[in-house]
Amino acid sequence: MIVIGAGIIGLLTALRLKQQGVDVSILEKGKVASEASWAGAGILCPIHPWLYPDSFSELVNASLDLYPDLQSELDAETGHDIQRIQSGLLIPCFAEDKVHHQAAATRWSEKFGWDMQRLNPEQALAVEPTLSPNVDEALLWPDVYQVRNPELLTAVLLYLQTLDVPIIEGSEVVKLLEDKQGQIIGVLTAAGKTYDADAVLLAAGSWSQTLAAQSGFSLEVQPVKGQIVLLKTKPNTLKHIIKHDDAYFVPRRDGRILVGASMENVGFERGNTKEVFNELMAATRRLMPGLNDAEVEHQWMGFRPGSADGLPFLGEVESKPGLWIATGHYRNGVALAPITAKLMADWMLGVQPTLKMEDFSPNRNVQDSQQIGYPKA
Ligand SMILES: Cc1cc2nc3c(=O)[nH]c(=O)nc-3n(C[C@H](O)[C@H](O)[C@H](O)COP(=O)(O)OP(=O)(O)OC[C@H]3O[C@@H](n4cnc5c(N)ncnc54)[C@H](O)[C@@H]3O)c2cc1C
Structure with a gap:
């Protein structure tokens, strides 16, 4: 499998896939862990969660429940302290x-x-x-806890290294490759290299829309x-x-x-x-x-x-079997990373999520929200 994007979403999902025995590689157009996931404040609670639909709060709670084990696991496997602290x-x-x-x-x-x-x-x-x-x-x-983003990313990267997960920097994916039936079969990079894959996860953060559009489907991420x-x-x-x-x-x-x-x-x-x-x-x-x-x-x-409705896009694209999306986490990607990684890895391997996912479907009809969606120009 191929993961596009080495931010916290792509890295942690690749880690969960690898732990289940998947041969997974991460392609990153620039340097690993250097965009939103590095820059964020690491508050482990959404800003004004009461403005969101209930399904979002359930996703958040499920994700935050996974953080203590993630912290212990990263500590045990890498010895790196992610500085997750209960500051309130x-x-x-x-x-x-x-x-x-x-x-x-x-x-x-x-x-x-x-x-x-x-x-x-x-x-x-x-x-x-x-x-x-x-x-x-x-x-x-x-x-309420916080985590120090660069430390979280360092720990995840160290763990991926010990698991021998290839992370290929300077490798911009410019096209998703599909067969005649529309099934995804790999990706093409700007350097003209192709990578075969039976499934691809698009976790390209703010750049996801460009790649989706180039491949003929709409994914409103700004x-x-x-x-x-x-x-x-x-x-x-x-x-x-x-x-x-x-x-x-x-x-x-x-x-x-x-x-x-x-x-x-x-x-x-x-x-x-x-x-x-x-x-x-x-x-x-x-x-x-x-x-x-x-x-x-x-x-x-x-x-x-x-995203225009403030919610992430999680799931498989209906029109392109084999293309999975985990992006649009907007202001909450660090808080939501553990559950995103777990449920995407399971789902890509055939295990349906137990949480209600309709509100996060990449195939949904996105409704603009002035309160929690991205600001209009
Ligand atoms: C200032 C700020 C404060 C924030 N505060 C918080 C907070 O307190 N709590 C919280 O939970 N969240 C917060 N966030 C949000 C959170 O940081 C993001 O939601 C999260 O980091 C998104 O992770 P990502 O992996 O999707 O994206 P990114 O970290 O942006 O990673 C995407 C990666 O994909 C790569 N890429 C893009 N296109 C391609 C391509 N075609 N081929 C290959 N690679 C590609 C990019 O180079 C990038 O490395 C904050 C964000 C910012 C900017």
């Missing part, structure tokens, strides 16, 4: 907020079994003294650029992930804090901009004045593979 997530609420999430967040947490606590301003400032004293209330989910600013502080300056509609803050164990992230519909335009930097810093001063003195250490960006 806190949403501060202010009178001037455009959207007030309290009621929907409370309902969602009860329905999907998440412990949520409502903190008054004194309690909020006691747990996070860097917060603005203007905070009205805060919603705290103590059971890049949504996200810029991040990295602050350097002392460890424990911030303890929880802080999430607000204007910015989020993710404290790493070593004291570094990610401030993110923009949501830009600018195609594949790379690089960080002064405008977004200023917006993120203004949000930091407003929401988290206790971080005003933090040193800005670095900036980066990545392209989230966005």
Whole structure:
């Protein structure tokens, strides 16, 4: 089998396939693990999950349930620490907020079994003294974890190496090859090399649409650029992930804090901009004045593979037997990677998922969602 794309989705699915005895190779157009999966913030919980259909929350919960075992497995097999830590997530609420999430967040947490606590301003400032004293209330989910993306990717890559899974960099797939009946039989790369395969998994992140279109089917995935600013502080300056509609803050164990992230519909335009930097810093001063003195250490960006309804595409393409899709994970690909990898590998080997997958079908009629779909230009 061939996997197209060496992001977290392609890498982890290839790992699960190999563990079941499949001869699998990964083709990567650039460098492994260097796009969205490297750039992301690693929050292991969707942003505002109550805006999504229930099927999505079920997928998320199933994925997060797999993380403890994945962490132990990667640790045992590679000795590499993915820095998955229970930092908890806190949403501060202010009178001037455009959207007030309290009621929907409370309902969602009860329905999907998440412990949520409502903190008054004194309690909020006691747990996070860097917060603005203007905070009205805060919603705290103590059971939210984070992972450090480059460490997760390093561990998965090390494990793939020990299993001898070929990862061929600088190998852009430009065409899916099929026989007269439309059955997928391999791929063609930009260098003119062909690879035979009885099944192909398209896990090419934001670039998936181009490849799908070249092969004559429609897969609406668009890049949504996200810029991040990295602050350097002392460890424990911030303890929880802080999430607000204007910015989020993710404290790493070593004291570094990610401030993110923009949501830009600018195609594949790379690089960080002064405008977004200023917006993120203004949000930091407003929401988290206790971080005003933090040193800005670095900036980066990545392209989230966005879908119009905010949901991933998972499954086989009806019109092209043998072509499997796992992409469009948008803002949640790291959270959803363990379940994606498990169910795609099983499914490609003939085991039907037990979760309801209709909402994620690559053959679905995608409905635009203003709230959770990619931003319109
Ligand atoms: C700023 C930012 C913050 C984020 N924060 C979070 C978060 O906190 N939590 C969370 O769960 N998710 C988060 N995400 C989203 C998450 O990172 C993505 O959903 C996830 O990484 C997608 O993984 P992927 O493997 O599909 O894509 P990618 O990591 O983009 O990998 C796709 C790979 O396919 C390769 N490729 C493309 N076309 C071809 C081709 N034709 N041939 C061969 N190879 C090809 C690319 O070069 C790339 O390496 C964030 C993303 C960004 C950018």
